[in-house]
Amino acid sequence: MRAFLISTAAAFALLAAAPHVLAQSPKQGGAAVVTFNNDLTTLDPQVGYDWQNWSVIKSIFDGLMDYKPGTTELEPDLAESYTVSDDGLTYTFKLRDGIKFHNGRAMTPADVKYSVERAVNPATQSPGGGYFSAIEGYDALAGGKANELSGIRIIDDKTISFTLTRPDATFLHLMAINFAYVVPKEEVEKAGADWGKKPVGTGGFKFVEWVPGQRIVLERHKDYYRSGVPYLDKLTFEFGQDPTVAILRLKNGEIDIVGDGIPPAQFTEIMADPANKDLIAEGDQLHTGYVTMNVTMPPFDNLKIRQAVNMAINKERITRLINNRGVPANQPLPPAMPGYNTDNKGYPYDPDGARKLLAEAGQPEITTELYAMNVDPNPRIAQAIQQDLAAVGIKAEIRSLAQAEVIAAGGAGKAPMIWSGGMAWIADFPDPANFYYGILGCAGAVEGGWNWAKYCNKELDARAENADAMVKADQSEKRIGEWKSVFDEVTKDAPWAPVFNEKRFTYHSARLGGDPSLFTDPIHIPVNYDYIFAKDAQ
Amino acid sequence: MVLYLARRLSASALILVGVTIVTFCLTFLIPADPVAMIAGRNSTPEMREQIRIQLGLDKPLVEQYVSYAQRLARGDFGTSYARKSEVGPLIASRLPATLLLMLGAIIAELLIGIPAGLYAASRRGETGDKVAMTLSFLTVSTPQFVLGLSLLYFFAYLLGWFPLSGYGSLSHLILPAVTLGLAGGGWYSRMMRSSMIEILRQDYIRTARAKGMSERRVMLVHALRNAILPVVAMIGLDVGIFMSGVVVVENVFGWPGIGQLMWQAIQSLDIPVIMGVTTVAALFIVAGNLLADLVAPLIDPRIRLR
Secondary structure, three states: OHHHHHHHHHHHHHHHHHHHHHHHOOOOOOEEEEEOOOOOOOOOOOOOOOHHHHHHHHHHOOOOEEEOOOOOOEEEOOEEEEEEOOOOOEEEEEEOOOOEOOOOOEOOHHHHHHHHHHHHOHHHOOOOHHHHOOEOOHHHHHOOOOOOOOOEEEEEOOEEEEEEOOOOOOHHHHOOOHHHOOOOHHHHHHHHHHHHHOOOOOOOEEEEEEEOOOEEEEEEOOOOOOOOOOOOOEEEEEOOOOHHHHHHHHHOOOOOEEOOOOOHHHHHHHHHOHHHHHHEEEEEOOEOEEEEEOOOOOOOOOHHHHHHHHHHOOHHHHHHHOOOOEEEOOOOOOOOOOOOOOOOOOOOOOHHHHHHHHHHOOOOOEEEEEEEEOOOOHHHHHHHHHHHHHHHOEEEEEEEEOHHHHHHHHHHOOOOEEEOOOOOOEOOOOOHHHHOOOOOOHHHOOOOOOOOOOOOOHHHHHHHHHHHOOOOHHHHHHHHHHHHHHHHHHHHHOOEEEEEEEEEEEEEOOOEEOOHHHHOOOOOOOOOOOOOEEHHHO | OHHHHHHHHHHHHHHHHHHHHHHHHHHHHOOOOHHHHHHOOOOOHHHHHHHHHHOOOOOOHHHHHHHHHHHHHOOOOOEOOOOOOEHHHHHHHHHHHHHHHHHHHHHHHHHHHHHHHHHHHHOOOOHHHHHHHHHHHHHHHOOHHHHHHHHHHHHHHHOOOOOOOOOOOHHHHHHHHHHHHHHHHHHHHHHHHHHHHHHHOOHHHHHHHHOOOOHHHHHHHHHHHHHHHHHHOOHHHHHHHHHHHHHHHHHHHOOOOHHHHHHHHHHOOOHHHHHHHHHHHHHHHHHHHHHHHHHHHHHOOOOOOO
């Protein structure tokens, strides 16, 4: 009787849920056009590393792990399931049945092994190879002394295991980033230098053609293992489309998504137009914009001066300057990131307090330099920071340079202050660790590294590593708590002045449907192409 | 003539070598590190060192240039840092679009400049002349991105006469060609005007008029034929001006030529592509100048090639 009741209840629950489910599963068909100003550089998943090719690669290729669409929640993808050994050093993945590459061949564990090794192999020049440094045999392969990773073992035709040299709680995320996406060896070798131009993967979209400077066309992969997705039959990326022109084309009904986003100069006008109400999706990004202060050189080797800078910057005003396309930041981690501490309020805007701290530091007048990238809106933001600093007695001369030059100055440790806009930092994967080692840890505080503050706190490094050794599922909460405290310490030490966390606004045509979170997917930046659909195909 | 040609060709070759040397050195003067751009933000110093060695960037500048020049002499432009594919085919795939755009711009500037110059000369000192010359001044001094975006907004978006950027048909070509050629059209109208005015003072024109020939016939047959030659002789030089203009115009109109390629390569510090496009552009500029010089004596027998 009890069982009957429960099953009846379940049936009712199902019935109640049914219309919702129907509404949530659109019909397949239709096409969409996405515009970008710049042509893509490459579709090689082990090489591509800019925000433009990042999500196109995600639609063509898959990894062992992925995230639930529109969220930062991990789930198995090409893997059906996985186990972690008790010591946290061995991950064993069981692959799903029936995964096929776009060339028709079935995917095997050997492909997974080949792909990760390809990322680490120095001949590939992958910008993501370093992510896999915990896998046994990394040093030998990365150093050119071996041809494979000894830590990867093919157990049978459906099972593969990874042995690590140290526990790494981010390992499952690493199996979900593009650099670990599975590629077919025979196609890579056949294409040679052209591999990045004719990709073959297992993903929801199959590559059709790339006309240089003009367009890339993808079509739905009929043998995709997830039935029912992607919804779109065809996806075209058009290049050379200035966003200003792309917006005119969108209004004309010629295109569907402005891939570059809404230009700052037109943002207010477009947002104010009631016709656009349902056409603009708004979402959080795993992004923080910050000012780095080089802690190894005067005046910023003095904690009080770094804190004074934090208190001098009017973050609210700068957020208004970017048309409120973000929220003022109070700590290094963005609010959407696990480990963000809602109790950490950071430094208040307090020019008087800042002046007092400068006086306490014995340096009421300071002259320094602020580096910034020379593309709008960054020079304007740098000017606002400059004004705020001048108001408390810090004279900062702006050095507005090309991206590569700012990065070089930061890496060399020559820049006293850098405004990070346009260069850093959007997380590669949704874990606090991704916001630490390269940009705040000792590993990045070297010549050419991305820790532009050159902040190296050995004690925090040890705590971070300790946190990442907590790999068990039931330790996850404790681990995140530990990361929280690491970032609280960073906030106190103030190597950065966090300024704002950017939001993403995607402008799309009325004929495209899908949850707004898909148009501002935190992982598939800017859009999760696999789950948006064409209303005219319904 | 043959001797002249040989001398000019060898001088051109020297200029090209000079261009590659200067560009090569300039890319090293930029205070930025291509290896850092390739290796990305998660790289370790060891990884960066490895890539530096793979690319040969650890060697002395002179040695790097010599090996680059040797490869270039064999037609090998090297491998793109960002795309990891060969630069030669990359440029070859983009070049036809740029040449088409330049051809369109030459036609546009002639179609604009010659009639405007003729008109102004025939109305010398009158309002029509002043309006035409003011307009030509405006076209010469308007930045191309402003002009391009304005043309797009009015003729493509508001009026819908042309497609909003893209490539593939004559209608796609017209606006970018006009944008690229309009400034040249302005120059040509001024040259045409002064050339006409000078010729209209000549005796043979007075004779023609005295014979009772219609003013229309005097202008279009006798004067135009002589006045147009110095203008046409300038076309070769336009190649150089256009080569710099295509970077802006191709980006405004989404034209898939080498200008667009160059712009993206600069952003990502893709030095082999920057070098390749510069070399190819220099090749065309040198060829254009040579052509202009060779055509000059055919047009004006007073000019001798020595």
